[in-house]
Amino acid sequence: MNFDELLGNFPALTITGLEQGAIYALVALGYTLVYGVLRLINFAHSEVFMVGTFTAFWTWEALGYDQNSAAPALGPLILALAAGLIVAGVASAATAVTVELVAYRPLRRRNAPPLAFLITAIGASFVLAESFGIGTSRAPFGMPTLLPSETLFTVFGAAVTNIQLLILGVTLVMMVGLDQFVNRSRLGRGIRAVAQDPDTAALMGVNKNRVILLVFVLGGLMAGVAALLWNVRYEFTKFNVGFLIGLKAFAAAVLGGIGNLRGALLGGLLLGVVENYAAGLFGGEWKDFTGFVLLIVLLMFRPTGLLGESLGRARA
């Protein structure tokens, strides 16, 4: 137990925690959306994130950036980030949609039991991870430093870098945008209707299969954004990069209340912060434990999560 470390670096740990938690939150949105509509843990979502990191990386390579290239000026930087964002978002969404069409939809048509869905999801996750693993010789890939870390200002003695600001800003924008989309738009109303009662929604003229596709597209887009932010921050990817992120993001989704969009954000940020406090208190090797222990304790006392499970009643 190292209380000096925790108390001395409290502001810095908090900021790092928020930064990491933001990425968890973006990935958690994918779990929450799919769970809210289909009552299915989409295990393959961690691989959707992984596909995003690789495609963004390859885009940058195609644009001529490698590990040795100098950081670009503002104009090319924005271009590179935007290109990476679009490619990663599209690739991730396409991966999520492919999994839905190839693996889940045939099962729904056959009214398979929930166990079959879960097993298929694991199968899909491993097929994706392994095909990337074999294709990339299971090697880790370093990335170009597009955005050099730079301290902008300090809060209570803790430095806040431009990357941290970017991650938190983008996450908040995506979050608010998605929340408004689900709560205000016509398509969003369809999502909420199917989440609440699929059969009644179908009777009212909502195309269930199209709503499900939309949910996978939205989740994939969010994972793509998270992948880009991950690339900018950690400058590294590997075929199994999604596994731990996916596990933590799922824990975050359950923490906030699975099926609840705002819960995913809250859960993600909370998990990131608590994880970093635990790392300060017990040492770095305990960091990955925290999310898991937090999840089990929460499941014991409040299985519906902090904000409750309600995509169908997301307005309340």
Add this chain to the structure above:
Amino acid sequence: MTATVDKGRPAGFKARWAAMPKQVRWAALAALIVLLYILPNKWFYEYLGFPIGSEYFALYTTRSDFAGVLFDTAVFVLLAVGLNVVVGFAGLLDLGYFGFYALGAYTVALLTSPESRLGTEWPWLAAVPIAVMVAMISGVILGGPTLRLRGDYLAIVTLGFAEMIRLYAARSEGIAQGQRGIPGIPHPPGSGSDGKPLFGVVDARPYYWLLLTLILLVIVLVRNLANSRVGRAWVATREDEDAAEVMGVPTFKYKLWAFAIGAAVAGLTGAVFAGKQTFINSDQFVLESSILVLAAVILGGVGNIKGAIVGGAITWYLPEWLRGVGELLGVEFDAAEYRILIFGLVVIVMMIFRPQGIVPNRRRAAEFADRRQEAVPQEKVSSE
């Protein structure tokens, strides 16, 4: 009764088997078991006329030590039989099954090894029951809070559990000694008629025989459980938990039992593995293995012990054998490298077209067929 039902149709293997006299069935079973015991012996193949050392082998794996492969296959079969109790009988998805296996192995290592920080240096045999207990108790601790919830939370919590155990063992320099691992675990006791120890380093056959014996014991136990009141409670819980609860089945209790029994079998397997290996570290307990065991159970046929055996044999033995065959044909195809990818694909396709597995459990197959029928009218509405 089966004979009257099958009349007029060509009788399948299963029906003919069931129609045979009891003595014949017992004799066939005994012959199969004897065959399994003599399988790793080289003289058996020489007797059959296979030239040893050349590449013309029907069963032998040419690329790796055959007895070693059989031992690993037996590990998988025993794990599959144990996991089948959890996934097949009780219908709980346990993705972290290898975590309990790791716990069993580490418990034995810590209690017996002279290098361990505990410094107890027990004999192997004394540590085995403790390993089984530790695995079982951790199963109860893990299952207690999660089994009350929806089944899908259990999947993710067990997945996290197995990975956390591995991560802890890999990173912490404390009790599990990180990547260096724990060496010097003693072998099982016993000496042959010539005074040499029965369980040595080079020869994997005694370990295979030990595991085979354990497999037979566990199968007898599990079979009896499945056909008892407990087994009926598992089936009822799996098919409809609410209905079972209303009918007075304490579903939580029986789910916890299934989980604990599965964990205990995994702990036992881990203990034997540690005794053979004499050295363990975190690299031996990767997540892929958890998934392979699950794939074994699903491929073979969920809820069927025979299926679990077939599945366990397929997931480990077949890729090793194919390596030898590939060499024979001059193809450098390492099936073990693509194992996870192939099993992932097979599992997806299987869940769609044959969810009941290769050797299906009759009741499970009927459940799937039933649900499929229920889906038909719904599909007509929603596809408009």
